[in-house]
Amino acid sequence: MSVDTATVKRVAKLARIAVTDDEAKNLEGELNTILGFVEQLNEVDVSNVEPMVSVVAVDMKKRVDEVTDGNKAADIVANAPASDENFFQVPKVVE
Amino acid sequence: MTDLTALTIAEAREKLRAKEISAVELTDSYIAAIDAANGALNAYVALTPEKAREMAKASDAKYATGNAGALEGIPLGIKDLFGTMDVHTQAASHILDGFKPKYESTVTQNLWDDGAVMLGKLNMDEFAMGSSNETSYYGPTKNPWRAKDSNVDLVPGGSSGGSAAAVAAHICAGATATDTGGSIRQPAAFTGTVGIKPTYGRCSRWGVAAFASSLDQAGPITRDVRDAAIMLKSMASVDAKDTTSVDLPVPDYEAALGGSVKGMKIGIPAEYRMDGMDPEIVALWEQGIAWLKDAGAEIVDISLPNTKYALPAYYIVAPAEASSNLARYDGVKYGLRVPGKDITDMYEQTRAAGFGAEVKRRIMIGTYVLSAGYYDAYYLKAQKVRTLIKRDFENVFADGVDAILTPATPSAAFGIGDQDMKADPVKMYLNDVFTVTVNMAGLPGIAVPAGLSSTGLPLGLQLIGKPFDEETLFKTAGVIEQAAGKFTADKWW
Numbered sequence: 048m049s050v051d052t053a054t055v056k057r058v059a060k061l062a063r064i065a066v067t068d069d070e071a072k073n074l075e076g077e078l079n080t081i082l083g084f085v086e087q088l089n090e091v092d093v094s095n096v097e098p099m100v101s102v103v104a105v106d107m108k109k110r111v112d113e114v115t116d117g118n119k120a121a122d123i124v125a126n127a128p129a130s131d132e133n134f135f136q137v138p139k140v141v142e
Numbered sequence: 143m144t145d146l147t148a149l150t151i152a153e154a155r156e157k158l159r160a161k162e163i164s165a166v167e168l169t170d171s172y173i174a175a176i177d178a179a180n181g182a183l184n185a186y187v188a189l190t191p192e193k194a195r196e197m198a199k200a201s202d203a204k205y206a207t208g209n210a211g212a213l214e215g216i217p218l219g220i221k222d223l224f225g226t227m228d229v230h231t232q233a234a235s236h237i238l239d240g241f242k243p244k245y246e247s248t249v250t251q252n253l254w255d256d257g258a259v260m261l262g263k264l265n266m267d268e269f270a271m272g273s274s275n276e277t278s279y280y281g282p283t284k285n286p287w288r289a290k291d292s293n294v295d296l297v298p299g300g301s302s303g304g305s306a307a308a309v310a311a312h313i314c315a316g317a318t319a320t321d322t323g324g325s326i327r328q329p330a331a332f333t334g335t336v337g338i339k340p341t342y343g344r345c346s347r348w349g350v351a352a353f354a355s356s357l358d359q360a361g362p363i364t365r366d367v368r369d370a371a372i373m374l375k376s377m378a379s380v381d382a383k384d385t386t387s388v389d390l391p392v393p394d395y396e397a398a399l400g401g402s403v404k405g406m407k408i409g410i411p412a413e414y415r416m417d418g419m420d421p422e423i424v425a426l427w428e429q430g431i432a433w434l435k436d437a438g439a440e441i442v443d444i445s446l447p448n449t450k451y452a453l454p455a456y457y458i459v460a461p462a463e464a465s466s467n468l469a470r471y472d473g474v475k476y477g478l479r480v481p482g483k484d485i486t487d488m489y490e491q492t493r494a495a496g497f498g499a500e501v502k503r504r505i506m507i508g509t510y511v512l513s514a515g516y517y518d519a520y521y522l523k524a525q526k527v528r529t530l531i532k533r534d535f536e537n538v539f540a541d542g543v544d545a546i547l548t549p550a551t552p553s554a555a556f557g558i559g560d561q562d563m564k565a566d567p568v569k570m571y572l573n574d575v576f577t578v579t580v581n582m583a584g585l586p587g588i589a590v591p592a593g594l595s596s597t598g599l600p601l602g603l604q605l606i607g608k609p610f611d612e613e614t615l616f617k618t619a620g621v622i623e624q625a626a627g628k629f630t631a632d633k634w635w
Binding site for chain 1 (some may be wrong): 155240242243244245305341342343382385386387388425448450453454455457458463465469472473475476477478479481482484485486487488489490491493494497503505507510511513520522523524525526527528529530532566567568571583584585609610619
């Protein structure tokens with residue numbers, strides 16, 4: 048499979064990365080090189096093969112459903128580019 | 143007085159315990175060495191000398207009262223990927239501008255609990271995506287090694303390039319690193335240092351910036367095998383905060399050193415003998431086989447038939463997981479924000495300015511292979527190929543093989559700004575051809591220096607072990623180290 052410039056722009060939109068026309072053109076070539084490389088996998092027969100989920104067979108860890116941490120609002124927003132009274136601030140999203 | 147930075151972790155530990163030196167003296171020696179070297183090497187992206195002296199002082203107090211930890215007073219460098227409380231943590235990316243977490247990663251906390259001293263944060267490829275340290279926002283780290291009669295700057299490998307360079311240049315006693323496709327073992331091989339990627343689940347991933355969650359593992363880079371055993375013992379733990387942390391006690395890895403490899407079965411995989419392989423790498427591999435044979439190990443030819451599919455499968459799994467993990471960098475919670483005309487534009491402008499070219503490339507690939515209609519054809523298929531790769535290893539281990547010997551890298555360190563690799567991203571990816579299978583199967587792998595190229599650059603061998611059998615790797619790597627000797631770069635900086 049290969050991608051065209053329109054697909055590159057659509058994927059960039061999905062990934063929330065702004066790209067210029069020149070960048071899209073370059074990415075198109077680079078992505079096609081990589082997609083061409085992974086095409087080798089088409090020769091592998093994976094029918095009746097389960098996807099790998101873990102290195103050693105382990106049961107999923109569970110813990111008691113209880114509060115173990117919290118009350119750290121100030122710590123959580125400490126690195127925010129913009130915050131106010133422990134809320135993250137973002138540009139207006141509703142009119 | 144002898145230069146304290148020349149001491150290995152084991153040697154420094156000995157002198158600290160005997161009170162021949164103080165932790166403050168040792169730390170001051172490293173701070174002075176960093177000041178003299180970092181301008182040339184660019185191995186550290188942030189320095190914490192005050193914190194280091196404070197920690198060293200506390201270590202001296204612990205030695206005085208006789209309750210010193212396993213790494214008490216040992217000065218370490220920390221890869222910028224590990225979250226360190228109130229200290230620069232940016233994964234060498236612009237998008238994490240100014241980020242100083244309010245938490246400490248489990249691995250680094252384990253090290254501080256054992257008394258280690260933090261010198262600073264080490265350079266790396268941005269978000270651990272790269273094999274040369276050239277994708278760092280802070281510019282490339284230089285390899286302390288140069289070819290004979292040459293002053294051309296070489297890469298230290300990547301992504302843990304700063305870690306490997308700092309260890310090789312003696313500007314830390316040891317360093318933390320991480321490995322997703324070869325990011326500990328390839329830079330270790332390029333710098334004449336030892337690097338181990340333990341079994342997936344051995345070191346907690348909690349507090350480490352995520353690249354590809356099903357592949358990422360932390361491990362140490364050190365000057366010799368014993369130091370790697372000492373550091374891994376402290377880094378590894380069972381952690382309730384990481385659900386993939388495996389509930390097994392951490393053994394005393396150092397106790398495995400010096401053990402005999404007599405009667406052990408060492409597998410030599412036919413598929414790692416690639417077409418057009420560098421004859422020097424082939425010769426190094428043959429030499430490693432001869433050393434282990436001389437030490438009494440049995441050498442057996444094995445086959446890992448799905449080897450060639452590991453790298454292409456990796457370039458689906460890793461970008462897919464990265465695209466998901468890196469979705470959190472949006473200009474809202476931390477780091478860089480570039481204003482936009484609305485919130486979506488703000489996200490897009492922030493991510494366009496904050497991520498470098500390689501990171502964008504991988505996010506794009508990952509987003510594409512996970513987009514509607516492609517999941518089964520790409521990600522699911524790649525995860526099934528992983529099962530086949532893992533099965534290859536399980537089969538040879540079931541046949542009695544104790545460990546597998548391979549080259550660590552297809553070549554010695556290459557030049558900064560290599561034109562071939564710049565032109566074709568897949569060329570750079572091929573650096574991981576011998577290491578990536580290990581991540582895909584979740585196995586432990588160690589890179590150990592085994593010789594020098596004809597141009598005088600370090601070359602390494604890799605040993606691959608059974609899940610959670612790091613002890614066999616330390617023991618066997620120790621035999622190679624004994625035979626090969628250790629290698630130190632000539633100081634030019």
